[in-house]
Amino acid sequence: MINASTVQIDVLRGRQVECREIRRLLAAPAGRALLLHGEPGSGRSTLLAYAHRHGRERRVLAAAGLPDEATLPYAGLQRLLDPVLDGAGALPERQRQVLRRAMAGEGCRDQDLLVLSHAVLGLLAEAAHDGPLLCTMDDLDAGDAPTARLLTLVARRLPHLPVVLLLVTGGDSGADAIPRHRLEPLDAPDSHALLAARCPGPPPPGPVLAGLSALAAGNPQALVDLADSLTPGQWQGAEPLPAAVPADGDLGRAYRALLCRLPGDTRHALLLAALAATAPTHPSRTDHAHVVDPVTLGRALRTVGGTVDTLAPAEAAGLVRLTAAGGAAFPRPLARAMVEATASLAVRRDAHLLLAAALQGTGARLRRALHLAAATDGPAPALATELADAAGDRADRSVAATALARAAELSDDPVLAASRLISAARYAWQAGEPDRARALLHHVADAPSGPTAVLPDGRDNATGASPQEMSSVPAGQGAGGDVVGDRGTAAIRGLTELLRGEMRLRCGPVPAALPTLLAAASTLADVDRESALVALVRAGEAVCYCGDQYRYAEVARRMAALRHDADPPWAELLTTLVAGVAATLRGEHAHGGPLLRRAVVLGGRLTGAAATPTALTGAAVAGLLVAVDATAYRLADRAVERALDRGEVSLLPRALELRAMSEYWLGRHEAATSSCREGLRVARATGQHTSVGAHLGLLAVLAAVRSDRDTSLGHVAELGDAAVPGSRPHALAQWALALLDLAEARYADAADRLAALARPGTGRGQVLVQVMATPHLVEAAAHDGRHARARGALAVFDRWAGSTASPLRRALSARCHALLAPRGSTEAEQHFRAALSLHPTDAATFERARTELLFGRELRRARRPREARDHLHRARQTFILLGAQAWARQSTVELRAAGESVGPPDPHAVRLLTGQQLRIAHLVAAGATNREVARQMFLSTRTIDHHLRNIYHRLGIRSRTELARALG
Structure with missing residues (x-):
């Protein structure tokens, strides 16, 4: 039962741990046993073939449990031992008799079972005289039970024999005393690699790999069966993927055999x-x-x-x-x-x-209707209507999608069928199943000819929510998504393009999402105005994600044309949001600020079904843009809760991204990291690749803020192709790298990275990310001596911060002005003290500590060490409480340079140095040149040369290499 075909060998791609365990088993000098268990198709037989290939120095005895012989006692044992049965003559008479009866099919009495096990051990020992043995039994649970029981007895008594026993079974019951290993599903990278190896043409797109991997659930044989069943169009994503693993493949045959038993x-x-x-x-x-x-x-x-x-x-x-x-x-x-x-x-x-x-x-209306529909062939309009109506009662979007898709199949009206398919696709997307949603959209035929009617402004009878919001069912629908009146070709086409554009926005490619969403808004403007509003909001998100800010003006113009004075609060929120964002991107904060604050107020007033995740995330965006961080957090957190309650998984990553950004500004870095990690998990599970990039970028920034270099660089590396220049993930990655540059005194590099995030006057680049990063840009440019560049960026930041009521933003502005003022000047001190008075005491304590550190450093360099120590102590204590070890160490270094001994003792040689000498020594040991050290410490190169000579003399060394060694 060993099949070492090329297909099976490929399965080993994800079985490195198991292969290592098998090699250790074969290399062991004493006898050992191992039980491998896993579901059909997990690669059990392939691992046996691997053991046979790597056990060439051992004589191999191999057999497999056969269902046809399951009722024949010891049939499997007989086939395993048949090659060595001629050695039975060396066994004691009692053992030989019991073994002979068992091999002849006469069975073995319970009281003789131990004797039989000793007979088998003796037979293996006799066969091992010619060399060590490898005994394998595949499908142990498929054969006769007496063989399985006996082999477990033998496996416990092998340590004194040069015999390795490798057993393979589908279940994990029995054989408790034998070491066992479960074959887990393959992870995503291994699944993708296995699929790519089976692809007959160019590498398949990422969504195809992700969709197939989800279907196969990490089962290697399922991946192979799926790959072998695909058409060229399916490989390249031009056609919908299969809905399930083929039942006629090798995996299906394995399950049939298992079920037949x-x-x-x-x-x-x-x-x-x-x-x-x-x-x-x-x-x-x-x-x-x-x-x-x-x-x-x-x-x-x-x-x-x-x-x-x-x-x-x-x-x-x-x-x-x-x-x-x-x-x-x-x-x-x-x-x-x-x-x-x-x-x-x-x-x-x-x-x-x-x-x-x-x-x-x-009372399980929908479940009963689904079972009836599964047993029904041909059109059944009444049952289709029952399914569609029952679907509106469900918060489980995936089940509702199944119901509406089946209702479409049972419908006898093509317009109604198309409408139900679109609604089913929308529900599948909300449930976090983009591949299924694409497949449903693919089956929406060209809209049937017919008059185009203006859709009524209705409400979802099941929820009471505005159905036009894309976190609900499309406009003009009843409880289950049925058309109310004649939607016409325009409505069907517009809603299809709206959903397709939203999926492109979240899953990629984002540049293709913008024209799709704009076209959807144009198509829907006359037949479903409120759905058109949502399409324009999504189009605005696509503009901001790609960094084409100049195109937001077109979105705002179209939104203004659709605005009505009698709009419900959620619709007014969306139109106000877009107008406010457009004004903010133009730098017209006096106009944009009141609009955005109005959007925040509207979001806070939404209650009940009107408080949808779409509306709440829009209000949270507005809150971040006018720097009401606590309110933005509450709105984003409500959006997360509502998405969970309503089963709208597709909206979770965006809501969690906004919550994390709010937590960042509130100084809750650990909470922000947790939000990002959850958002990243959901985004990956639901195929939202663009959201994955945004969360990875934020995680990189959060790690860089803590000076966690390895973690930050790891997240940047994970971005890969998602970090397209100009996009939000790319900007966040550059911000993170700039923070690492700043912490390591590469000021020019940090300033260059942050200055390149956007190009003022062109409307291109990530303007909003650059504004958020301006305090770091100013700090880097000030240290590098490029004050003109810093002042230009600070002017933009000041106009925005001045339009908000945020003490934190004004505190950061004051800190930036202090850094640009002449060193040691009264102006610098006044700005620093203003910043400290503005910093909130109950939030963003990290930024306050950063200001204390920078002010303490300024005072120390102005030869005011006693005053500097107060600020440096407070900064150090805060950093320690926040777990920001890298910044705590910087505060410690500054305290030592200010003449105070702080922290644990240094190595014995280092204790010979003063605080300032110690800092110079650390910078030089890290690879900085004397000129770079002088620039960072605001000293002359000659002074650094003098200190370095004294350091060498005190430590008894002669070179930078010896200095690095002395500092450990």
Whole structure:
């Protein structure tokens, strides 16, 4: 049963840990055993082939459990030992008799089982005289139970023999005393690499790899089966991907063989459980288990005269897990899918009808309708309407998408079918399933000919929310997404393009999203004005993400043309937001500020169903732009909660990004990092590649603020192709790198990076990111002596900060002016003291500590060490409390330079140096030239030369290399 084909060898791509374990097993001088277990298709047989290839120095005895021989005691053992049975003559008579009866099919009495195990050990020992042995048994659980039991006894008694025993099974039960290793699903990189290796043409796009990997759930054989079934168009993303792993592939055959070994009533009960199972809907769930309602399952099983205990054999086979409440769960989503896929159409239809009957009168309207629909062929308008209506009652967007897609199939009106497909795609997208949404959009045929009617301003009857908001169902729909009136070709085309544009905005390519969204807004303007508003908001996001700020004026012009005085609050919020952002990007803060503050107020007033994630994130954006950080945080946090409550997973990454940015300005760096990590996880799980880039960029900035160089550079490296020049991720990455440059005294590099984030006067680049980073740009340029560059950037920052009521922004402005004032001047001191008086005492304590550090450094260099020490002590204490160790160390160095001994003792040689000498020594040991040290410490090169000679003399060294060694 060993198949070492090229396909299987490829599976080893993600099995490095297992391969190392097998090599250690084969290299061990004493006898050892190992049990590998995993689901079908996980690469168990391939690992056996790997063991055979790497065990050439050992004599190999190999066999596999065969289902046809499962009722024949010791059939598997006989095939394993057949090559060495001629050595049985050397065994004691008692052992020889018991072994002979077992090999002849006569079985073995329980009291003779230990004797039989010693006989097998003796036979292996005799065979090992010619060299060490490797014994392998594939599919141990598929063969006869006596062989499996005996081999576990033998495996525990191998240490004194030169024998390696490698057992492979599908389940993890039994053999508790044997070392075991579970074959986990492949991770995303290994899955992608395996798929790319199977692609017959150019490398497939990232979304194709991600979609196939999600379908396969990390199962190597599922990946191979999917790859072998794809058309060239599917490989390149031009056609929808399959909805499931092929049932006629090798994996399907393996599951059929596994299911055939189960009793008939167990197979039937397992199919009922698979069809009744529901996937986890909460995005924080990471176990992916599909659970079965115990009441529904119990009713269905009682109808056919069974109980939940009927599933016990399936649980022993690792297919299902019984719960304490009397239900069941499928810990492997792929197992549930294959149980359903391998059943015949007629058997599935009967099971669906049985489940529909079990749900009668339970109030589970949608679930019952879905089972009826699965058992129905051909158009069924009444059932389609029931499905669509029931879908509006669901917060589970994925289930609603399934219902509306099936309703479209059962509809006899092509316009109605197209509308339901669009709604299904919208729900699938909201559920975090972009590939499924694309496939549904692909099936929306060209809009049927017919009159184009103006859609009524309606509301979603199920939620009471404005249906035109794209966090809800499209405009003009009833509770389940049905068309109210004649939408016409324009509405169908516009809503399709709107969804396609939004997915391009979140998943890429973003440059293609802008024309799609603008076209959608134009198409919808006359038939669904409020959906057109949302399209323009998304278009504005695309402009800002790409850095083409000059194009925002067009978005604002179109939005102004659509504005109505009688708009509901959420619509007024969107139009006001776009107008305020446009004015801010033009630098017209006196005009933009009041508009943005109005948007914040409107967002705070939204309640109930009107407080959608879309509206709340818009208000949070406005709050950040007018620097009301605490309010922006509350709005973003509400957006996160609403997205979770409504099951709108696709909106979570953006809401978490805004929450993290608010937390950054509030000085809650650890909380911001946590928000980003959660946003990154959800973005990756839902295929939102552009959101992944934004969160990685923010994480890089947050790590760089703490001077965590390795972590920050790691996040920048992860960005890869997402860091397109001019884009938001690229700007955030440059900001992070500039912060690292600043911490390591590469001031010119830091200033150059930050100055290049945007090009004033052209409307290109990340203007908003550059404004946020201006305090660091000014600090770097001031240290580098390029005050003119710093003043230009500071003027932009001052105009914005002055338009806000934020004490923090004005404190940062004052700090920047202090850095640009003549060193040691009264002007510099006044600005520093103004900054400290403006810094909030209850928030952004990190920035206050940074100001204390810079002011203390200024006072020390002005030969006022006693005053400097007060500020430096406060800065150091704050940094220690915040866990900002790198900045705490800088404060310690400055304190020592100010004449105070602080912190743990230095190595014995270093204690010979003064504080100032110690700082010079550290900079020189880090590779800085004398000129660079002089510039950083505001001293002359001659003074640095003098100090360096004294350092060499005190430490008894002669070179920079010896200095680095002395400092450790």
